[in-house]
Amino acid sequence: MPIKKSIVVFCGSLREHSFNGAIARSLAELAPEDMTFTVLDGLESIPHYDADIQASGFPAKVLEIADAIKNAQGVAFVTPEYNYSIPGVLKNAIDWLSRVSPAPFAEKPVVIQTASAGILGGVRAQYHLRQILVFLDAYPMNKPEVMVGSVQSKISADGKLTDEATRDFISNQLAAFSKFIDKMS
Amino acid sequence: MPIKKSIVVFCGSLREHSFNGAIARSLAELAPEDMTFTVLDGLESIPHYDADIQASGFPAKVLEIADAIKNAQGVAFVTPEYNYSIPGVLKNAIDWLSRVSPAPFAEKPVVIQTASAGILGGVRAQYHLRQILVFLDAYPMNKPEVMVGSVQSKISADGKLTDEATRDFISNQLAAFSKFIDKMS
Amino acid sequence: MPIKKSIVVFCGSLREHSFNGAIARSLAELAPEDMTFTVLDGLESIPHYDADIQASGFPAKVLEIADAIKNAQGVAFVTPEYNYSIPGVLKNAIDWLSRVSPAPFAEKPVVIQTASAGILGGVRAQYHLRQILVFLDAYPMNKPEVMVGSVQSKISADGKLTDEATRDFISNQLAAFSKFIDKMS
């Protein structure tokens, strides 16, 4: 029996009925059977990065996430675009995690989905995130890229990703990601 | 008597003895006489952006900063580079401020200084910030750009920017910024 | 009678029936009456930048364009996105022009339109171009931004921009650009 590929999922949006949260929760049902997904919670509880805080110890949540990444075979980022970049809350989690040793993201395969109400689907955030991932030494898969535009029309009232075309895009991306993880291992 | 040009200063680093904080505090003495500077505090008290929080009201600190920007003639960003981009804490403040109406940054002249311990002086963060400023409709001055490398050797033990070359670079930049504000008004 | 605002237009696509070329030619009829537009030709005749060539003299076409920019009140870039950035031919023209003294682009107001067959309308090219413009010391207007997706359905067989919504977007942008030129003068 093949070992499951466990994926840690960052969601860049905090609100309860977040569209990106709905996508994050949908990954498991859209992925190949050999993948499992754990959507991180508690990003909002991490204080803004401050080296003085770090000097007296990393927040427990940061260490918990670092461990989760270290034990995972891959990382997914599901995020809206705020101000043509990634949300501050997501960047802050990364800022903390980048200080943990050994580096939790090092050589981890990464997959990205962005979603927005506009037509562009958060595309601008993707390349900022990719530049950040160079420093983290993580490897985002190139293709297929997933940007979900007009996301409000693709999520049901009870928070399910219902748009068939988007479901197919993500299924294809996750199938490719499973192979990418194999390649990068 | 000409009216003073008041500049609101964002500092991207929170630690007490921050090098970027030292630079932020030095701007007033390096600038033309017609400029005044107010370094913002309390960025660490702003919660991570969450539309559910916004629905019950903006944090007071966000509204306070929005007002400060609205009443200022310009904005300065003094920031380290974290993970090849701007710090999460700075991005989070921007994420909140971008939701305030009327848009506080709209058409504001902006000046940028980045500083880092490495040789590159935080340069990668500058173009991420500039892309963000397009959405905010703010106008960062193009030249001269200021990136302070090896910053730890340029700040005294009591937190003063002592490196003469850097002081000159910033003086020249702020003199240009004073004219840029006139042009953009 | 107010002086006309003359705009020099770079088109990033060389093929005869270029969609971007069609947009470039449409600017005049969509703009306020006080603007005139000159679409540059001959970018394909400029050799690839080589400092050894420069040492024996700038190509005549480069000097001609530099003069045209110097005498204009603004610059427009109308371009497809190639490989998530601006076309090489457009970058090459810029590489030559950036060596001419005095700097032709310095402090020039700039307006950008991108167009592509895909849904994203060439958006990725816009921020690469904006980063390039920082070095050139040119000032691209922030808003409104124009990205024309599915451009093949918006241009008629005889090379006219016929899509009404796109025509309105560009008209609004050029009206804003006229005011931006006034502000930056």
Add this chain to the structure above:
Amino acid sequence: MPIKKSIVVFCGSLREHSFNGAIARSLAELAPEDMTFTVLDGLESIPHYDADIQASGFPAKVLEIADAIKNAQGVAFVTPEYNYSIPGVLKNAIDWLSRVSPAPFAEKPVVIQTASAGILGGVRAQYHLRQILVFLDAYPMNKPEVMVGSVQSKISADGKLTDEATRDFISNQLAAFSKFIDKMS
């Protein structure tokens, strides 16, 4: 006997005594014994991309380079930064190559060196190139990154890379790249 890893090298500078050219030629002596390097010539002979030219056939040089890449185990880009991005001549070669089928860069491991006379070593060009490589589906190694500042002081009059520290940086990078190629194969 292990099979040699052959690397195709793009140089972004055309002048005869190019510093980047000197670095490109130095790669072979700095690399592990199992790597060979072929520095491409003739980029200046490739016409500016024009779909009408493509319609009557790709330039022979483009097809020759596409073949060289297809048969190589990796690609190196050694380039100056022009106007905060990659040179037009390099972008143009990429614009042509991206149209060749099958895609020559697909899944190729890539290593990047930039060099400039200034202190920043061409760093801004690296992230533009990395964004371009996403579209090409190539995989640039993350670390170590090599930016060579003050390059004019590191190359001898006869065009040799003589700076020991830089030679060490590049040796380490190429040793890592050899392993990266193994991983990505």
